[in-house]
Amino acid sequence: MSSYYGRPVIKEPVWTWQIPTYFFTGGLAGASSVLSLGAKLAGNERLSKSALYVGAAADAVSPMLLIADLGRPERFHHMLRVAKATSPMNVGAWILLVSGGASSTAAALELLGRLKPVKLLAETVAALAGPPLATYTGVLVADTAIPVWHEGRHELPWIFGASAAASAGAAACMFVPPAEAGPARRLAVGAVAAEGALMQGMELRLGTTGEVYRRGAAGKLALAAKALAGGGAALLATRGGKSRRSAALGGAMVCAGELCLRWSVFRAGFQSARDPKYTIGPQRARVERAGRSAG
Amino acid sequence: MLLAPVRGRCNVPARQDARGTHAEPFCLERTREKGWVTLVDTIASWPVLRQLREGDPLGRGRAAQSPRSKALRPRIDEADHVVQSICPYCAVGCGQLVYVRDGEVMHIEGDPASPISRGRLCPKGQASKSYIQSPVRELKVKYRRPYGTVWEELDLETAMDMIADRVVETRARHWQDETEDGAPANRTLAIANLGGATLDNEENYLIKKLCVGLGIVQVENQARI
Amino acid sequence: MGSNMAENHPVGFQWVMEARERGAEVIHIDPRFTRTSAMATKWVGIRAGSDIAFLGGIVNYILQNDLWFEEYVRHYTNAPVIIEDTFADTEELDGLFSGWDPEECTYDTTTWKYEGMELHGAAGNREEGFGPTGHQAGHGGAGGGLRHGEPPSEDPELSHPRCVFQILKRHYQRYTPELVAETCGCSVDDFVFVCEALVRNSGRERTSAFCYAVGWTQHTVGVQYIRTAAIIQQLLGNIGRPGGGILALRGHASIQGSTDIPTLFDILPGYLSMPHTKTYGDFDRFMEANISPTGWWGHFKAYWVSLMKAYFGEHANEDNDWLFRTFPRIDDDNSTYWTLEQMLEGTVKGYIVAGENPAVGNANGKAHRLALAKLDWLVVRDLVEIETASFWYDSPEIESGELSTTSIPTEVFFLPAASHVEKDGSFTNTQRLLQWHWQAVEPREDCRSELWFYFHRGRRIKEKLAGSKDERDALIEALQWSYPTHSPIQEPDAEAVLAEINGSVLESGAFLSSYKELKDDGSTACGCWIYCGVYADGVNNAARKKPRWEQNATAPEWAWAWPANRRIIYNRASADPDGRPWSERKKYVWWNGRRWTGDDVPDFDETKAPDYVPRRGARAEEAIAGSHPFIMQPDGRAWLYVPQGLEDAPLPAHYEPHESPFDNILYAQRASPRRQRHAGAAWDPYNPVADEPGSDLYPHVLTTYRLTEHHTAGGMTRSVPYLNELQPELFCEVSPELAREARLEHGGWATIYTSRSAIEARVLVTRRVKPLVVGGRTTHQIGVPYHWGTRLLSTGDSANDLMHAALDPNVHIMETKAVTCGIRPGRRPQGKALVDFVAEIRDQAQSQQAQEPRTEPGEVRRT
Amino acid sequence: MTTYEQERVGFFTDTSVCIGCKACEVACKEWNLIPQDGTTWTGESYDNTSELNANTWRHVAFVEQERNGDGLRWLMESDVCKHCTHAACLDVCPTGALFRTEFGTVVVQQDICNGCGYCVPACPFGVLGKREEPKDGRVWKCTLCYDRLKGGHEPACAKACPTNSIQFGPLDELRVRADARLAKLERDGVEGARLYGRDPDDGVGGFGAFFLLLDEPEVYGLPPDPVVSTRHLPQMYRSLAAAAAGIVVGIAAAFVGGRS
Incomplete structure (x- = not known):
């Protein structure tokens, strides 16, 4: 395959550490809001409260991370200058605004113990905004020219969603006594399992494009993600219901694993962009399949 | 001698935000009035x-x-005047338009009227503005005294006077009325002058004329390289 | 050939591209495959320094196959002229022409003259331009020496064995396609392709042009390169016609102007000869020597006297021979490299350098820098501090310890110069077009134009010498030196200078409109006769900027071309002897029955009919027949054969470069016998050549060149950030084969060395450079751009440090386009180790060479 | 078909007449006052610019080829932002800094861009870059000289180009011209000539700045079949919705699962 002195055809992202971290916190926030409302509906106030706080905290950190990554942080509010359906980031900004606003309101009212109906409304809004908040980042990365991201567009929202759910469940396990953390544990364990299957499936489907998940930093992070999340989930499943300490450790491991997963996806994008073969190869194959000439 | 000024048509300052150093930190369009x-x-x-x-x-x-985009105009429209010039690099002689504002060159581009170049320029000609405004361009006289180790400052007038003295003295000391064979020479071989191919015809004319007057025969330029 | 037009004249190249798109064949013949080659319809790679063999082969091809433009050759060239029987050709003398003096290393060119022609000027008097050595001062000079416009013996049938046509045929008969291929390293097929394309595209209906640049001039036989092309173009009828010619693509904005209004030692404005020390001070004899009885140079005196009036005004008059007695005299050679030698010897005390960077731009840069350190004082004028100004503290010689700052006596003045937008003035471009550039802004701080510097310096000197009784000061006192000034810095008015160049009638002050109005009685003044008319009626014609879309393709109202705003010179040749266009397609200037007319200003007496025959005793242009277009020549013909005016040959012969790895396949005489050398000079050592022992230490051919992104010695581009990012570093181009052989790594470093010095460069391995098989032997060529030096925004070694200063004898230009060198992987030694490295190889080579010294037939070996 | 307030304009870059002089690069930098972009010698033929990015909006690629029996070929191509009909950078820009001008071109508004960097990996040609210089941090690319267009001047690069390799004009006109040019080259037997980005039906809806190439696009560092990523956005949003629903279902299941 020819290329121009082996130089990349597309650009690597310019995003730094804040972005994969935000993928994690955003997911955590989104899924926690849902978990919180679910617990409330199920009558598990303890879990609901903890998840609410976790979600609100994650919601609060998220914009800070995003703003810190901006080339012009003082212009963060330009994100709301337009309402742009074609931009997952713009859509996400609006979602984050809604989710963050709702969850922080809910958390504040919870803390103050006032205005119950408003709190409930806020919790409901946060829970509605939660699922898209947890999954839109998958679309955000998929909606680029980075082959491993774009080609993974079917799975990425699912993977990010599962990862979010896993981290929300795991985080709750860390703060809620085992007795009341059952749903969170099940969520974490189930989500880790789902996410593992999804990742495997995506890698397989992507073929050559997917090989970046086995190479370099992305590969190492993927491995770490599997080990930590898998180990954590196993710990939660086996001892999480009995030991507070194991639940905390297992929860922390799953959270760390999910963070690694986001980092792995993030790094995979860079690797995929850097080597022109990932860009040119599939396109060339497409051209040849279609029997047309390039251009 | 200058062409009719090309007046700008809008109020966007020509040098605003060119390098992005003072962009407006706003999103919703802001106006000065309140209320x-x-x-x-x-x-x-x-x-x-x-x-x-x-x-x-x-x-x-x-x-x-944005309002800025809406109001955007080419900065050359803000020029006080535009001057027709000729590229200083090679001998093709491409036409240049030099846009001036506040006594400074703000932009140089090709002159479409030229039958030689039809408004086009090569990378060097296109970089003429960077050439005349080079960060390493010297604006002051520099003087190094014999055996000196550093450049010293020198007033231009003083430098001119010193150079005139050097010419007069060297010429007087090394004047050759005749060659060794007794042929008339009327010259000094102790002073030489180099350069001219990058200069104007008028300048070359004065150089040769002055050198003839002074009996300096070693007058040469890049045509010899 | 000899030009890389797409890279070095990109905007001019638009016209070539346009022609290509209309179906023109564009052939590039060059040692390297360049951006020009990439655009050409055909590229032929040849060995650097072998162009005359290639061109001579074309001449032979045309003659052997009877493909010449018969009517053009018969009437417009000197093909029928019979040459004196004293003439002997290189075919007879194995590479020498008749008249060779091995002691003096010069030719007695009287052996080359037309039969029956008296040498003009008293024989043996060694008059300037007329001496037996053929030294020519003025371009196109006052050569010839015919008593009337027709040579004494001609053979219209072109069959006389001593007629130019037959001599030409014999001279080139061995330049066969096979020999060309063997000498140049190209294929026979490629060579024949070029010949066929040229011939196919010439004749009545079509014309072909040659473009050249310093790839042709920077050789010890540079003038002869161009001469060979001139022979081809004459044989094919491609001179004086649209789309034809031999086009010099010059490298500096006004290098043409600085030759027309010369800052050159041997000529005065308008190519008038400088008086020579050997002229013994007699004005009449000087005039006699320079006034050609026939042809346009018959007006020499009018031009001279008018120039003296422009220079000295009322001080110059008939009674004092227009101050001729006190006018400075030159020697055979007072050119740049001669000055360099004088500097090294300590004769030159003061040096003024304006807008040139010899420390980087001249061959053997090291010698130049060492020479600067011997001066008493140096003035450098430039926009930036160039290497010529900084030699005393940051030259490679300071680093190597050859120079030490505290022991350099030179007093250095660096004066910042004004740029083209900070002053008014005119540049003369490569097609003789004077184009005015207006001042746009005032120069800042101490920056000043050269006009300002030379005017005010002259003014101060005149003040200091005012009232001097010394004879030597008479001329400077007589010098007319008052020009109006403007602006607070007292900038002289450039238009006033242009007006003086244009000239005027002294009594009335009326501006002259044509050089035809110039008088030899002192009633007119003119600073440069060929520029006369640029300021006609007080209008600055150089500043005409009528847009191209408001006039025809010749664009006569854009600026002003010398002479007489004529765009194609010798354009009478665009019509047949009877004055009819050669073809409708190539119609340009023609005789309409009453006068010459057409798309351009006719380069002919407008009313001289095609059938005009000069009466006996007619002088100047009146002695030129109506069917002879080349009016500057004494016989009105283009010269296939040059009987006088050149130092080194009446006909171009292939000689090897001064330094080359090969013997001359054609002659026993290897290189031009007449080349100027500095034999034995320690500052200019030479590599052993051909099969000399020691030559294997310098086995490769080295050629230098320029890149689009930079300009010459870099003074105007290494200061520009945007350009330096495009070409940030010195590199050398080598073939993959040489890279393998010499273990050079792409992207790594190489050290290239000659007897003079060594430089380091990044290695660019490219298939664009090909090994060539010459004389059955594979040779490698290395290309190095020469833009870098120790200073400014991008730095690097100077390729010119590798070069020697052997020169062309006619024009004193050095041979930087073909020398020999060695190459090694890795960076060069630094500091003193560099000097030792170069010396070690040189000493080894020289000691080997000394065991079996080689002498060429034309050379008496001196040690 | 989208309509523009004015006639859509663009570039037709005909590489068959490009002499690789880089006047376009310098003209662009001079006009747009772009910072210097490093002085690295690459050894990649005569290309020391290497790529388009925040500080290089025109990039001349140099490709040296030796083909059997056909001698040497030195391809030169002045690359630039394609001003796609369906521009991913514009689509994904969250602030509206990138917008479609009245000339149909795609421009980053420097008073709006907050340097989120989303457009950088979104571009299938790797055109955009973030300027890392202190106090900037915004994304920059070719504006097709938006300011000059507004004053009726042609873009700086097209104006400078000595051989008219870069042609500026109404896109429809350029397409006609390009078709004629291709036909001529094909008649002349020029091997490998093709138009790149001329086709309005390609993955980005055709380029506003398209090319005539003499070899496969990837030889010049261009993608052979670029597709605007937002073409699949509806599909991605569907996945998003499904995954979001999946979270709800999953969490519900976690509660339900505990009760059984």
């Missing part, structure tokens, strides 16, 4: 609302245009 009316205007100019109003629902076109 409710302005606030309403400000909100009305919010692109999200303009998206609906201006038939650009996806916000990818005119609704997203």
Whole structure:
């Protein structure tokens, strides 16, 4: 395959550490809001409260991370200058605004113990905004020219969603006594399992494009993600219901694993962009399949 | 001698935000006046609302245009005057337009009127403005005394006087009325002058004329390389 | 050939591209495959320094196959002229022409003259331009020496064995396609392709042009390169016609102007000869020597006297021979490299350098820098501090310890110069077009134009010498030196200088409109006769900027071309002897029955009919027949054969470069016998050549060149950030084969060395450079751009440090386009180790060479 | 078909007449006052610019080829932002800094861009870059000289180009011209000539700045079949919705699962 002195055809992202971290916190926030409302509906106030706080905290950190990554942080509010359906980031900004606003309101009212109906409304809004908040980042990365991201567009929202759910469940396990953390544990364990299957499936489907998940930093992070999340989930499943300490450790491991997963996806994008073969190869194959000439 | 000035048509300062050093930190379009009316205007100019109003629902076109973009004009329209010049590099002799504002060259580009170049320029000619405004361009006389180790400052007038003295003295000391064979020479072989191919005809004329007058025969330029 | 037009004249190249798109064949013949080659319809790679063999082969091809433009050759060239029987050709003398003096290393060119022609000027008097050595001062000079416009013996049938046509045929008969291929390293097929394309595209209906640049001039036989092309173009009828010619693509904005209004030692404005020390001070004899009885140079005196009036005004008059007695005299050679030698010897005390960077731009840069350190004082004028100004503290010689700052006596003045937008003035471009550039802004701080510097310096000197009784000061006192000034810095008015160049009638002050109005009685003044008319009626014609879309393709109202705003010179040749266009397609200037007319200003007496025959005793242009277009020549013909005016040959012969790895396949005489050398000079050592022992230490051919992104010695581009990012570093181009052989790594470093010095460069391995098989032996060529030096925004070694200063004898230009060198992987030694490294190889080579010294037939070996 | 307030304009870059002089690069930098972009010698033929990015909006690629029996070929191509009909950078820009001008071109508004960097990996040609210089941090790319267009001047690069390799004009006109040019080259037997980005039906809806190439696009560092990523956005949003629903279902299941 020819290329121009082996130089990349597309650009690597310019995003730094804040972005994969935000993928994690955003997911955590989104899924926690849902978990919180679910617990409330199920009558598990303890879990609901903890998840609410976790979600609100994650919601609060998220914009800070995003703003810190901006080339012009003082212009963060330009994100709301337009309402742009074609931009997952713009859509996400609006979602984050809604989710963050709702969850922080809910958390504040919870803390103050006032205005119950408003709190409930806020919790409901946060829970509605939660699922898209947890999954839109998958679309955000998929909606680029980075082959491993774009080609993974079917799975990425699912993977990010599962990862979010896993981290929300795991985080709750860390703060809620085992007795009341059952749903969170099940969520974490189930989500880790789902996410593992999804990742495997995506890698397989992507073929050559997917090989970046086995190479370099992305590969190492993927491995770490599997080990930590898998180990954590196993710990939660086996001892999480009995030991507070194991639940905390297992929860922390799953959270760390999910963070690694986001980092792995993030790094995979860079690797995929850097080597022109990932860009040119599939396109060339497409051209040849279609029997047309390039251009 | 200058051409009729090309006057700008808008109020965007020519050198504003060219390198992005002082971009306006605003999103909603801000105006100087205060008050409710302005606030309403400000909100009305919010692109999200303009998206609906201006038939650009996806916000990818005119609704997203900022006031600065709307008012944008080429900075050469702000030039005080434009001067027709000729590229200083090779001998093709491409036409240049030199745009001047406040006594400084603001831009140089090709002169479309030239039958030689038809407005086109090569990378060197195109970089003429960077050439005359080079960060390493010297603006002051520098003087190194015999056996000196550093450049020293020197007043231009003093330098000119010293150089004139050197010529007069060297010429007097090393004047040759005749060659060894007794042929008339009327010259000094102790002074030489180099350069001319990058200079104007008028300058070359004065150089040769002065050298003839002074009996300096070693007058040479790049044609010899 | 000899030009890389797409890279070095990109905007001019638009016209070539346009022609290509209209179906023109564009052939590039060059040692390297360049951006020009990439655009050409055909590229032929040849060995650097072998162009005359290639061109001579074309001449032979045309003659052997009877493909010449018969009517053009018969009437417009000196093909029928019979040459004196004293003439002997290189075919007879194995590479020498008749008249060779091995002691003096010069030719007695009287052996080359037309039969029956008296040498003009008293024989043996060694008059300037007329001496037996053929030294020519003025371009196109006052050569010839015919008593009337027709040579004494001609053979219209072109069959006389001593007629130019037959001599030409014999001279080139061995330049066969096979020999060309063997000498140049190209294929026979490629060579024949070029010949066929040229011939196919010449004749009545079509014309072909040659473009050249310093790839042709920077050789010890540079003038002869161009001469060979001139022979081809004459044989094919491609001179004086649209789309034809031999086009010099010059490298500096006004290098043409600085030759027309010369800052050159041997000529005065308008190519008038400088008086020579050997002229013994007699004005009449000087005039006699320079006034050609026939042809346009018959007006020499009018031009001279008018120039003296422009220079000295009322001080110059008939009674004092227009101050001729006190006018400075030159020697055979007072050119740049001679000055360099004088500097090294300590004769030159003061040096003024304006807008040139010899420390980087001249061959053997090291010698130049060492020479600068011997001066008493140096003035450098430039926009930036160039290497010529900084030699005393940051030259490679300071680093190597050859120079030490505290022991350099030179007093250095660096004066910042004004740029083209900070002053008014005119540049003369490569097609003789004077184009005015207006001042746009005032120069800042101490920056000043050269006009300012030379005017005010002259003014101060005149003040200091005012009232001097010394004879030597008479001329400077007589010098007319008052020009109006403007602006607070007292900038002289450039238009006033242009007006003086244009000239005027002294009594009335009326501006002259044509050089035809110049008088030899002192009633007119003119600073440069060929520029006369640029300021006609007080209008600055150089500043005409009528847009191209408001006039025809010749664009006569854009600026002003010398002479007489004529765009194609010798354009009478665009019509047949009877004055009819050669073809409708190539119609340009023609005789309409009453006068010459057409798309351009006719380069002919407008009313001279095609059938005009000069009466006996007619002088100047009146002695030129109506069917002879080349009016500057004494016989009105283009010269296939040059009987006088050149130092080194009446006909171009292939000689090897001064330094080359090969013997001359054609002659026993290897290189031009007449080349100027500095034999035995320690500052200019030479590599052993051909099969000399020691030559294997310098086995490769080295050629230098320029890149689009930079300009010459870099003074005007290494200061520009945007350009330096495009070409940030010195590199050398080598073939993959040489890279393998010499273990050079792409992207790594190489050290290239000659007897003079060594430089380091990044290695660019490219298939664009090809090994060539010459004389059955594979040779490698290395290309190095020469833009870098120790200073400014991008730095690097100077390729010119590798070069020697052997020169062309006619024009004293050095041979930087073909020398020999060695190459090694890795960076060069630094500091003193560099000097030792170069010396070690040189000493080894020289000691080997000394065991079996080689002498060429034309050379008496001196040690 | 999208309509523009004015006639859509663009570039037709005909590489068959490009002499690789880089006047376009310098003209662009001079006009747009772009910072210097490093002085690295690459050894990649005469290309020391290497790529388009925040500080290089025109990039001349140099490709040296030796083909059997056909001698040497030195391809030169002045690359630039394609001003796609369906521009991913514009689509994904969250602030509206990138917008479609009245000339149909795609421009980053420097008073709006907050340097989120989303457009950088979105571009299938790797055109955009973030300027890392202190106090900037915004994304920059070719504006097709938006300011000059507004004053009726042609873009700086097209104006400078000595051989008219870069042609500026109304896109429809350029397409006609390009078709004629291709036909001529094909008649002349020029091997490998093709138009790149001329086709309005390609993955980005055709380029506003398209090319005539003499070899496969990837030889010049261009993608052979670029597709605007937002073409699949509806599909992605569907996945998003499904995954979001999946979270709700999953969490519900976690509660329900505990009760059984």
